[in-house]
Amino acid sequence: MTYIERVLENLKKRNPNEPEFHQAATEILTTIAPVVDKHPEYEAAGLLERFTEPERVIMFRVPWVDDSGKVNVNKGYRVQFNSAIGPYKGGLRFHPSVNLSIIKFLGLEQILKNSLTGLPIGGGKGGSDFDPKGKSDREVMAFCQSFMTELYRHIGADTDVPAGDIGVGGREIGYLFGQYKRIRDEHVGVLTGRGLSYGGSLVRTEATGFGLIYITEEALKMRGDSFKGKTVVISGSGNVAIYACSKAQSLGAKVVAMYDSNGYVYDPDGIKLDIIKDIKEVKRGRIKEYAERVKGAKYFDNCKGIWQIPCDIALPCATQNEIDENDAAALVKNGVKYVAEGANMPSTLEAIEVFRKNGVVFLPAKAANAGGVATSALEMAQSSGRMFWTFEEVDKKLKNIMIDIYHNIDDAAKEYGHEGDYVLGANIAGFVKVATAMMAHGVV
Ligand code: NDP
Ligand code: 2IT
Numbered sequence: 001m002t003y004i005e006r007v008l009e010n011l012k013k014r015n016p017n018e019p020e021f022h023q024a025a026t027e028i029l030t031t032i033a034p035v036v037d038k039h040p041e042y043e044a045a046g047l048l049e050r051f052t053e054p055e056r057v058i059m060f061r062v063p064w065v066d067d068s069g070k071v072n073v074n075k076g077y078r079v080q081f082n083s084a085i086g087p088y089k090g091g092l093r094f095h096p097s098v099n100l101s102i103i104k105f106l107g108l109e110q111i112l113k114n115s116l117t118g119l120p121i122g123g124g125k126g127g128s129d130f131d132p133k134g135k136s137d138r139e140v141m142a143f144c145q146s147f148m149t150e151l152y153r154h155i156g157a158d159t160d161v162p163a164g165d166i167g168v169g170g171r172e173i174g175y176l177f178g179q180y181k182r183i184r185d186e187h188v189g190v191l192t193g194r195g196l197s198y199g200g201s202l203v204r205t206e207a208t209g210f211g212l213i214y215i216t217e218e219a220l221k222m223r224g225d226s227f228k229g230k231t232v233v234i235s236g237s238g239n240v241a242i243y244a245c246s247k248a249q250s251l252g253a254k255v256v257a258m259y260d261s262n263g264y265v266y267d268p269d270g271i272k273l274d275i276i277k278d279i280k281e282v283k284r285g286r287i288k289e290y291a292e293r294v295k296g297a298k299y300f301d302n303c304k305g306i307w308q309i310p311c312d313i314a315l316p317c318a319t320q321n322e323i324d325e326n327d328a329a330a331l332v333k334n335g336v337k338y339v340a341e342g343a344n345m346p347s348t349l350e351a352i353e354v355f356r357k358n359g360v361v362f363l364p365a366k367a368a369n370a371g372g373v374a375t376s377a378l379e380m381a382q383s384s385g386r387m388f389w390t391f392e393e394v395d396k397k398l399k400n401i402m403i404d405i406y407h408n409i410d411d412a413a414k415e416y417g418h419e420g421d422y423v424l425g426a427n428i429a430g431f432v433k434v435a436t437a438m439m440a441h442g443v444v
Contacts (some may be wrong), residue, residue: 004036007048018101018322025052027352031424032431036414039435047438054107056080058110059100060150062128063143066135075099076147078126080160081107084437087158089114089373091165094172096131096204101321103127106165106344110373113366116405119377124160132167133284145176152180157188157384163348163376164193166319167415169207169239174198175201176360189383192376200285203394204372208342209243211371211396212315214402216340217251219361220408230251233311235259235303236318237280237287240342240362240369244315245273259318260287264306267297310334310371328354341365352423366425367405374401 001009008029012022029048036042062074077100080088090110093103103125111123130143155162164173173193180190188197194200205211213227219227230253234241237258245255254270260280265271265287275293279285291299307314307327314336316322323331323341328351331339339355340363341347347355347362355362376400382389412432414427 002033003043003048004033004361007052010049011052015104018104020101020105020345021108023349024230027349027423028108028112028427028431031427035432035435037343037426041439044437045439047435050064050438050443051082051111051434052108054065054081054104055083057104058126058151060144060155062130062143062150064139064146066139066142074128074130074143075105075130076126076161078151078154079103079124080112080154081123081395082434083122084434084441085115086120087156089121089163089376090123091127091163091373092126092168092172092176093125093127093165094130094132094167095127096129098127098129102339105320109344109366111434112427113370114373114377115403115430116367116426117374117377117401118404119401121161121373121377124162124187125165125305126162127165127168129314130167130411134171140172140292141175141309144172145179149174149178149183149210151176152183155180155190156383157190157380161189161376161380162191162374164239166238169193170195178396180383184394189380192379194379199300199379199383201375201382201394202391203398204375204379204391205239205245206246207375207398208240208369208372209245209317210247211374211398211402212240212317212340212342212368213247213251214246214371215363215368215406216313216315216338218339218403218406219363220339222406223361226251227313230254230312231256231310232313232315233257233309234304234315234317234342235264235322235346236316236343237276237305238318240372241315241317242273242277244317244342245271245276246315248315249273255314256311257309258287258305259303261303261318262286263288263299263301264303265290265299266309267294269296305442307331311336313340315340316346316432318346319343320345323351324345325350325354327351332358332360336360339363340368342369344369356421356423361420362422363406364423364426366383366430367409367422369401370405371398374398
């Protein structure tokens, strides 16, 4: 058994019932073998055992009172996974499916993603099984205040800087920041994705979706192609999906379908994004309403059907494991050429294998959606420097970061003899910097 195989087997044994964490660890560890083989000193230093064990896991009770006066109790999490190259950094997810396995997979991915940005940020992730859907603003505020009343003691602008993820957007960040400031009496960059009136950065709202399109655009460009005239399918209709759609459309693509967790809409004339934004951002409603408002559009009461729609480019932007082997096979059969992951780990290991075997250009999440956290790091820089950059300045930096990520993962894949394998390229390019820093720090 190799070092990697032993670490992986042990990880599964010591962390039972954590399938998503096993999945992310398997994908990462099995592809970094060429680097690990070149560095026998890693094994002597227990590097992979330390890399896959969070530095700290915080779990806490979040009690809050709903509008009917009833006391509710949710679980709260923050996994501070790795601080070798910078303070822990990563989002908070509020969704009923959240559990330790999901937060750990997200945290592990975040370490390498943050490394790929080229900026000094470590990896962390947190959240709660709280469901903001259908809650009043006061209920969301009560929950956020209770969550932060515990979390505040573990975070800080140079320690751990949370941000948004599924179910955590501008409203939630505002309530979380307000409570942090009240308890600590500090107006600092302890959260990113803040509003523009209290320390936020321009472009952070758009960053993940824009970044996804910038890196895909570079992959297209390197193949003598572009978004112009391409048919695109995007899953999800939240923050990442909306701004991916916006940028893809501005580059001449036709986005024909999007979904929420109930079902998808198909609009052969191209999605009218202002209507999606009105339904999802303003009204916090269901995407079904789109088909009632737009002539020629159809609503289907399931999510899976979206992957049966013929497209050139598929952008999964909702959640983990939304594309399985069968979905991948359907996409390939219908001619998909590019898959770029806006969501974290949206493709199963089997789906990735289908894309690889069929020569689909596959840009994995930790590279493709790194624009969000990269812009969070730009927000941190502006906060600590007491500066405010223009939209154009931040957007230009974001675009350059995404182009650099593309070439770094492409070069790493080539260097290790797997040209075009961006899963391997991203894992290796991200891992090398973290491993080098961890080795420099000694056994900690
Ligand atoms: P939002 O909460 O804004 O939107 C999530 C979207 O995905 C909604 O349309 C939601 O539908 C849908 N969705 C969520 N869970 C499911 C599910 N189980 N099945 C089907 N649809 C689902 O989140 P974001 O757009 O911020 O995040 C989307 C993805 O992008 C996540 O994987 C996140 O980790 C990742 N990501 C986000 C970044 C960011 O900056 N926000 C950065 C990098 C990655 P519904 O409205 O019905 O719940
Ligand atoms: O998955 C992610 O990279 C995010 N949710 C964004 C994290 C951040 O700190 O901006």
